[in-house]
Amino acid sequence: MNVGKRLYQYALLYKKTIILALIMLALAVGTELTGPFIAKKMIDNHILGIEEPWVMVENAGDDTVKYKGKNYVRAEYHEGDASEQPTVRILQVKLDYYFIDEPVAFDGERTIENGKMIIEKGEQRATYEVDELTNQQLLAFYQPEVKRLIYLSALYLGLMVIASFFTYGQSYLLQQSANRIIQRMRTDVFGQIQRLPVNYFDNLPAGKVVSRITNDTEAIRELYVTVLAQFFTGIIYIVGILTALFFLDVRLAAICSLIIPILIVWVFMYRKFASKYNHLIRSRLSDLNAMINESIQGMTIIQAFRRQKQTTNEFEKINEEYFRYRNKLLNLEAIMTHNLVNLLRNVAFVTLIWYFGGASLTVGAAVSVGVLYAFVDYLNRMFQPVTGIVTQLANLEQARVSGERVFRLLDREGEDVSNTTLPRYQGNVMFDDVTFAYKEEDYVLKNISFEAKQGETVALVGHTGSGKSSIMNLLFRFYDIEHGKIMIDGQDIQHMSRQDLRKHMGIVLQDPFLFTGTIESNVSLDDPSITREQVEKALKDVGAEPFINQLPKGFDEPVVEKGSTLSAGQRQLISFARALAYNPAILILDEATANIDTETEAIIQDALDVLKKGRTTFIIAHRLSTIKSADQILVLDHGRIVERGNHDELMEKKGKYYQMYQLQQGMKQSRTAV
Known part of the structure; x- marks a missing residue:
């Protein structure tokens, strides 16, 4: 996995914005880098340029300087040919400036002795008569450079203003594109989690x-x-x-x-x-x-x-x-x-x-x-x-x-959301010699075979770890089997997308999960196909209406994370209504009544008697008294089905189910006696 290449691919999603931002950044940098060149020109050409040759002219102009009754202009500013005219110089020695009324043959180390300037360069030596300039006279010679210095300063300031606009633009565009990239990446990661x-x-x-x-x-x-x-x-x-x-x-x-x-x-x-x-x-x-x-x-x-x-x-x-x-x-x-x-x-x-x-x-x-x-x-x-x-x-x-x-x-292997729509199946379920392990060779289900026909209620019982919940996990395809087949209406669920498979299945867990929202949104899960009327009917059918009517906002009562402000029984009733609102062909109740008081359980049992008609229902229960009416009871032990039949048949066998039932009844009678 080349991380740099992947990050580059994400950047390409917004390449136009990023390229524009980088162009603006390049312009800002290029504009800013002109500063030292402008400063060099100001120093060499205009501040130190006073030492360049000057020529005498007859008429005064914008660039001329009057000195001792004569007009002088820098040779490079002279409009005519200044090469053939005699030049004068202004040279600096330490902090003082001197006027030389003749050309200077060469430049070198300068000294002042007895009112004369001596210039030495190697073996060469020259002496010139000089006049020391006053501050006022020196400023006069600098006067032609002032407007040029102001112009260059204004140019530099203008370039800095332009650079600041480019800098702001590139910063804004880069941050905007970066936020878009991260928004897309977070969406991809969150979507991947769903897959x-x-x-x-x-x-x-x-x-x-x-x-x-x-x-x-x-x-x-x-x-x-x-x-x-x-x-x-x-x-x-x-x-x-x-x-x-x-x-x-x-x-x-x-x-x-x-x-x-x-x-x-x-x-x-x-x-x-x-x-x-x-x-x-x-x-x-x-x-x-x-x-x-x-x-x-x-x-x-x-x-x-x-x-x-x-x-x-x-x-x-x-x-x-x-x-x-x-x-x-x-x-x-x-x-x-x-x-x-x-x-x-x-x-x-x-x-x-x-x-x-x-x-x-x-x-x-x-x-x-x-x-x-x-x-x-x-x-x-x-x-x-x-x-x-x-x-x-x-x-x-x-x-x-x-x-x-x-x-x-x-890069983890996931499954894309299917665009197909599978018609609501009848709900005939068959496990054919299913063997499964969460970890290699550590099998929790061994050679499981049974059939649940449409409209039947199948109960799964057994001690903790016997494999009851694993059967439901496989039916929902939370995990895939290694051996055997699981079929619904004769179709292998391995050949069905998980989305289509679960579309017509409902589940109620022992510890229901409620999302932040309202009671209504927790039943419909914001599915547009489920109307408000269907939500209210589902809640009424499971017997939740009495406690909802006592809430200030009724069906629109806010629910905080995990429904912590509601009782366990109330959360379970909402979970029941959620499963029923989707009108599943297969309904799974995984210890759904374990955390409910006897009175609430009686309400749910009455509702289930009506709602189980026409759909296949799987019940995982420890309380055997709640599954006496099941059409088929499967008794599991260490991943195998050791007994099967209805309540009466299993009681007649006086096997494992009989022992479990008698044990629970004995414990119940003991608690009643106490």
Whole structure:
């Protein structure tokens, strides 16, 4: 399973939005990177440009400066041919500026002695008469540059405003597409959960499944929102800055290019060590969610048996492991992120100082102050994306590990929802030599064979673990058999989709599950084919109307999670109504009356006598008095049918059923006597 490829495929679902966002990001970065070039132009051409040659002109203009009654203009601003005209210069020595009324043959190290400027370059030496400029005169020579500096400043500000719009747009579009991707991924994961067989959840706590849908997908969201933007920005920044550096100085740019292989090795080494910790962290986080979920579900038992301290200790143990692995990852990040970035930055600046040191910083050197400023600015900017990329390595690795966990769930073999519609079957059920094991070779059902005809009531009895519920699990195809056949109306259920099979089956469990909603929605399960009238009729038929009429909102009374505000008998009545509202051809009652008081049981028994007509009913019961009227009773022992027949026939045999019945009657009489 290639996680990166799968994540890329999800991104392709919204590729237009992502591509547009990345284009806007590239434009924002490109616009921002023009800053040092503009600053270089401002320094070299306009701030230090005052030292360029000036020519004398007759007429005053926008770019002319009046000095001692004469008009001067920079040679590059002169409209005519300035090459043949005599030039004057303004040169700086320390903090003072001097006017030289003649051309300067060469530039070099400048000194002032006895009111004269001496320029030396190697063995060359020249002396010039100079006039020191006052501050007012100096500002006059700078005056033509002010409007150009304002223009360039306005240009830079405008580019930054444009870049901010592009940055906002890319951030909004990337987050929107990331949220869409995660929405789609969560929908896929939740849909996959509906497709998975029940046995998948036997050994997987609910909290771990919740962690896949929430925590893991949220970590993946960070990949599309933050990591993708940071890596793409960093790559554009680094490429753009290196390109600019090559324009400024090839040798230093080549040295700075070494950051690329270093960064690649860096990422590889970090992932190698961080992968182990991230797997353990995500696993412990799932364990934490599972334990929290289990503790909340079992809070009544925990408090009733005073297990708060033990449960807290168990939680703290997992929490401590999570903390320990988090700390190890934190140490790794501390060593391999900002520390290494600072080291590389310092090495780069030492190289810059060494390269530009000594004669390179002297007047007349090949490198201008503007180039030096641009180099320093670009180096600073280059390490910003490097820091950003390195900082996001943790999120990248977490997203990769989370993606691996999510895709492992998505890759589990499931069954698609069938679009076919199977007509309501009659309900003739036949088990033909069925053998089944939840675990290999540990058979819980052995050579089970029986037939239940339409309209019959079949009761399954036996001690705990004898295989009663397993028969119902196989009939519902919660699990598939290894040997034998199960047929409904002569059709092998293995050749029927689970959806079609269960469409005409109803089940009532010993511990009914109610969803958050209303009584009405818990009966209809929001199925549009079940009308309000059908819901109310089903509730009346099972005898639930008396207690519903006492509720403030009647059929629309809110039901909280698991129906905890209702009694066990009331929840069971709603569960009965739910099964009956769907008008099943086959009805399964799995210990359905075990948690109901005698009065409620009598109400349900009366309703069942009417509702069992025309449909095949399977009853799993420990209380044998509730199945005396069953057409067929199957007695199971260690996965085998040891007796079969109706109540009277089995009592005459005086076998296992007779012993169980006599035992229960004796216990009942003992309780009555007491």
